[in-house]
Amino acid sequence: MTIITRNNYEEFFLDYIEEEISAQNKELLEAFLVQHPDLKKELDEMMGKDFTCEATSVKTESASLKKIPFQANFDDFCIAHVEGDLDKYEKKAFENFIASQPEKEKDLKLYHKTKLTTDSSLVFTDKKGLKRRNKAIVFRQFVFTTLATAASIAILFSVWTTEIETGNSNLKPELVSHNTNSQVPDRDTTKKSVPEKVKTVDKKSNKSKEADKPKKTKIKGKIINKQIIKIDALPQRSEVQKKEEINKLEVTQLLADNKIVPIENSHQVISELAKVNATKTNVKQNTGLAMLGLSWKASKEEKSGKEKSTLLKIASYGVNQIGKLAGKKINLEKKYDPKTDKTRVAFNTLGIGFSTPVK
């Protein structure tokens, strides 16, 4: 028994190709090829040697073409031609067939017309709506928008509340003095000099000096009408016989002398005025913002280039978002007015606008 090696395998190959190999050697050869796959490839090439010859190949192709039933399955071949399902030999043979059959060419062209082309004019326009954003960014924007909206509502509410409360808190000094009068004993009083207390009364409010003046006059007038005070310019009670006379003297003297007049029960009046002042202060601070625990910065001139407060930025953002939703232009601005030494928040839309001083 001959052993197959890499030095003698060609002999076995030839016997195998010519089918002259014995059964025993065939088994040996197959086992050898398993161990040497590169040589199996060489054997395959040797077995296909005839097909590599161009003349033989053409001959084989011509033989196979004769078997293709173009005539019987013409439509299928046309579609296969359109779909690209024919191999190169079949395609070449079919095209030769079409060339020899001009009446069939029209059908083939019709089949090729069934091939659709992409309609690029059809596009999905809402791609932006399909896209997703980072959850952290979405959450941050959601929180910021929510805060901005809440701040805007708080500001609008506070502005509205301030307007209402300010209108209702126009407490008149007369009422205070009137209340005071009822507590004043109806007796003569001696002239007292209380300059410090008078000074306090005079400065009870920096904001409403003009309001203070009629208040003082009223206080004096009311009290005088009740005959409970003594003024330097007025004569002693013992010297005056009639009430009308006192009134005339008082008016004349008050017009001539605009000094602050101490009164006997001034401490009571001052305490009442202090209450009024306290009430006024509370009213102005009792806004929606204050109730929410928020407040504006104190009124002062903003330096150029200084950034807005965080609260105002949030509010402005919220107002802008509301404006976008409503399709309207809405402005929220905070400005310092040097004339009044106050900072004002202005809210303007197309249909409505107002401003209010803020603390």
Added chain:
Amino acid sequence: MKLEEYNISVDQHSDGVFRFILKNIKDEDKARDIVQDSFEKLWRNVENINFLKVKSYLYTTAYRTMIDLIRREKRKEDFDQVDVSAYSHSQHYTDLKEILDQALERLSDIQRSVVLLRDYEGYNYQEIAEITDLSESQVKVYIYRARKKMKEFIGRMESII
């Protein structure tokens, strides 16, 4: 698949899926709904889908959603019942593209889908089979039958025009 890849998929495939569905059902609003629904499903499974397979996933999802819709609405038309002469004087048939659109409408739903996937997206038989849940040979048969019907329709229209 990452968020960025998902957004790239939107840019790359939303037009194609939209065209595919719109050509099938001829209803723009419903086509948009199906596209949105398909991308919504993609987003829900974004972590489990390979970016390389996303196109196939989208077309498969869109196709099945569309089939469900068609079945609900039972809108089918038999190609053989078309009276070609009714369209012979229409100005819509002077252009091959419009004739093709009409021919496409007269295919069965499945034939239209496989032809669109084949021509618009260039899918091979195996890929179409995966999308439409058919066998490869079934896809091939549907395409062959669709071509024959379309060729017949085009031939009749051209002879009239």
